[in-house]
Amino acid sequence: xxxxxxxxxxEFTEMVRTKAYIFGxxxxxxxxxxxxxxxxxxxxxxxxxxxxxxxxDATGTGVGQEIAAALSATSAGDAAxxxxxDSRFVxxxxxxxxxxxxxxxAAREEVVRxxxxxxxxxxxxxxxxxxxxxxxxxxxxxSMTQMGQIRSIVTQAVRxxxxxxxxxxxxxxxxxxxxxxxxxxxxGAEDETGAEAESAxxxxxxxxxxxxxxxxxxxxSVMRGVxxxxxxxxxEVLLSSVTARQFISGKVMGIGAASLIQMFVWVGFAAxxxxxxxDIARSAGLAAPDLPRxxxxxxxxxxxxxxxxxxxxxxxxxxxxxxxxxxxxANQLQFPVTIPLLIGxxxxxxxxxxxxxxxxxxxxxIPFTAPVVLPMRSMMTDVPTWQYxxxxxxxxxxxxxxxxxxAKIYRIxxxxxxxxxxxxxxxxxxxxx
Amino acid sequence: MKHAVEMxxxxxxxxxxxxxxxxxxxxxxxxxxxxxxxxxxxxxxSIRMILGIIEPSAGEIxxxxxxxxxxxxxxxxxxxxxxxxxxxxxxxxLLSFLAELKGVAPRQSAPWIDxxxxxxxxxxxxxxxxxxLSKGMQQKIQFISTVLHDPELVILDEPFSGxxxxxxxxxxxxxxxxxxxxxxILFSTHIIEHAERICDHVxxxxxxxxxxxxxVQQVKTDHGERFVSIATAxxxxxxxxxxxxxxxxxxxxxxxxxxAGRGLHHATLGPGADPNDLLRELVDKGVPLRRFELVEPTLxxxxxxxxxxxxxxxxxxxxxxxxxx
Numbered sequence: 170x171x172x173x174x175x176x177x178x179x180e181f182t183e184m185v186r187t188k189a190y191i192f193g194x195x196x197x198x199x200x201x202x203x204x205x206x207x208x209x210x211x212x213x214x215x216x217x218x219x220x221x222x223x224x225x226d227a228t229g230t231g232v233g234q235e236i237a238a239a240l241s242a243t244s245a246g247d248a249a250x251x252x253x254x255d256s257r258f259v260x261x262x263x264x265x266x267x268x269x270x271x272x273x274x275a276a277r278e279e280v281v282r283x284x285x286x287x288x289x290x291x292x293x294x295x296x297x298x299x300x301x302x303x304x305x306x307x308x309x310x311x312s313m314t315q316m317g318q319i320r321s322i323v324t325q326a327v328r329x330x331x332x333x334x335x336x337x338x339x340x341x342x343x344x345x346x347x348x349x350x351x352x353x354x355x356x357g358a359e360d361e362t363g364a365e366a367e368s369a370x371x372x373x374x375x376x377x378x379x380x381x382x383x384x385x386x387x388x389x390s391v392m393r394g395v396x397x398x399x400x401x402x403x404x405e406v407l408l409s410s411v412t413a414r415q416f417i418s419g420k421v422m423g424i425g426a427a428s429l430i431q432m433f434v435w436v437g438f439a440a441x442x443x444x445x446x447x448d449i450a451r452s453a454g455l456a457a458p459d460l461p462r463x464x465x466x467x468x469x470x471x472x473x474x475x476x477x478x479x480x481x482x483x484x485x486x487x488x489x490x491x492x493x494x495x496x497x498x499a500n501q502l503q504f505p506v507t508i509p510l511l512i513g514x515x516x517x518x519x520x521x522x523x524x525x526x527x528x529x530x531x532x533x534x535i536p537f538t539a540p541v542v543l544p545m546r547s548m549m550t551d552v553p554t555w556q557y558x559x560x561x562x563x564x565x566x567x568x569x570x571x572x573x574x575x576a577k578i579y580r581i582x583x584x585x586x587x588x589x590x591x592x593x594x595x596x597x598x599x600x601x602x
Numbered sequence: 603m604k605h606a607v608e609m610x611x612x613x614x615x616x617x618x619x620x621x622x623x624x625x626x627x628x629x630x631x632x633x634x635x636x637x638x639x640x641x642x643x644x645x646x647x648s649i650r651m652i653l654g655i656i657e658p659s660a661g662e663i664x665x666x667x668x669x670x671x672x673x674x675x676x677x678x679x680x681x682x683x684x685x686x687x688x689x690x691x692x693x694x695x696l697l698s699f700l701a702e703l704k705g706v707a708p709r710q711s712a713p714w715i716d717x718x719x720x721x722x723x724x725x726x727x728x729x730x731x732x733x734x735l736s737k738g739m740q741q742k743i744q745f746i747s748t749v750l751h752d753p754e755l756v757i758l759d760e761p762f763s764g765x766x767x768x769x770x771x772x773x774x775x776x777x778x779x780x781x782x783x784x785x786x787i788l789f790s791t792h793i794i795e796h797a798e799r800i801c802d803h804v805x806x807x808x809x810x811x812x813x814x815x816x817x818v819q820q821v822k823t824d825h826g827e828r829f830v831s832i833a834t835a836x837x838x839x840x841x842x843x844x845x846x847x848x849x850x851x852x853x854x855x856x857x858x859x860x861x862a863g864r865g866l867h868h869a870t871l872g873p874g875a876d877p878n879d880l881l882r883e884l885v886d887k888g889v890p891l892r893r894f895e896l897v898e899p900t901l902x903x904x905x906x907x908x909x910x911x912x913x914x915x916x917x918x919x920x921x922x923x924x925x926x927x
Binding site: 175400405 | 680
């Protein structure tokens, strides 16, 4: 251990001194804070989230009045209203006679005028009740949620009228038109808001991204370090003091410690933001953001698979660095080494589609993809205990085997200069070293 | 401890290729020992085995009286032929790290670092990154790192290659300091005049085998061809007398401009022959001598005689060695 210690210390201190490391460590919390704060700021910058809509009703039936009332009644937190965030509608019915062209022109001008409080207008033509054709113009016309909301309310209002005219009993009508509401929640979650399942996906994706980028960056820096020592002929002096295995272990541990500390800073900050964020927002007079709970076990899974995933890829990158003789060769080797992790990263979409699918389960058991897939999956669904156990065991065995193989390749590769070895030569290194 | 390094029957095989073929070598403690050989002779392989960087296939190596271990290697300093530094580290941090790898705590090495830097007039570069230093200054830092932990045995592999004349002098000074302190220095080179100037013991290895070893004087007398240079006073030909002598192995005819016809001869003495016997014989036979001079071979002559010139072979060996290391 006394031999490895100076190596660990050097790798660690040289790593944490780099600008990239300091920047990366600080950037994580900034991103987390940003993701919570920015939507809040936008919300409040947008005039309290109120959408002013004028209903120009040329039908002469008064349906505009009903639509306006229904629209104004929806607000955030109303499950039937869908996901409007914190915004709500303020609708103003304006009965119109004739074609309504003049009113439309006036409304259009008002919408485009600077600092106008009017966001848009809905025009119901005289034959609207027959054709069912309405027109909306407004600044929020591209907002899918808001348009969906308007569409559903207009549809309901028209249907209610048509059924009424057809002589359907108003009580039956009320029953038929009772809004349907579907609660989404993942197993084990405590409350039943749809927001939780969705933000669980978001957090899972963030974890997958954090693991992917941190593993690629830190494990690849093991490769760069090995190559530097080989190319700049530093390694021979080092190997006269420590064994190849001690040295590469120390290197991986030093860089690993630095990466783990960065990850702890991120996780710690995220945990603090999730626990205290709503209180801070409330005390600042802002609406509390809707944040999901991250179970402690997810954090443990995340940190374990981050650490072992780093070791796994660091071993492969270390061997790649020892095989390469130039920067170009190292760059060529970097991509194939990251492919399995990249596959894991893209499994994210499979997971969003179905976190219980065979692909998702396989991805969370295979050690090369598990570091990205399993933490995300554990955030999205209840992963059976046996899968955790199998994933952890497979991971540990693979890390152990790869470390031994990498140390063998490293021992020989790091002293051989000239040309890159062939696969056959690599095989011989593995057997003889 | 009589020997700083003992190699007994050491073999290094790579597949079916033998880079080192049964080398027996004793390096007496306190000597400056030259490891001579052409490129690809197995010098670097031998040094790497002494340093535990690679394992011998057969045979035994003892360093400072003990089998090679990390503990014993703490007392060995090494300057490899291919050498570099961490460019992003500062001078002080690099030296402190390398000393710590040799078991010297940073607190202990700090004053030593200052002393060595002051000695080479580099104290003001203490906190500079290595990449800010000139190549010559980086080489000085490498010298310091080799001796910083006060090793008993210092191994220098082709130390003069790539050095400018100023640093060659610096290195000779360091070797002088180490010699004075009674350290053992193992010094590999293919430039024979460096060895002749600096070493008191030498060995010659070629194609993985030890050919010659001993003190510089011993090697010259035991393995070099000794010549006698003779000139007759009257320019007469003494060739017949020389050829008839039992002490003479061969007579070279006069060569070079102006030698012919002036009674100049070069006679190679036979193994173990006493030049005094030849002198007596010449006087007895009435050869009028103007000059009778025993010429010692240079180390370079011994080297060329023993190693021969076989560059094609050497190149091939070197290539294989590199590919297999």
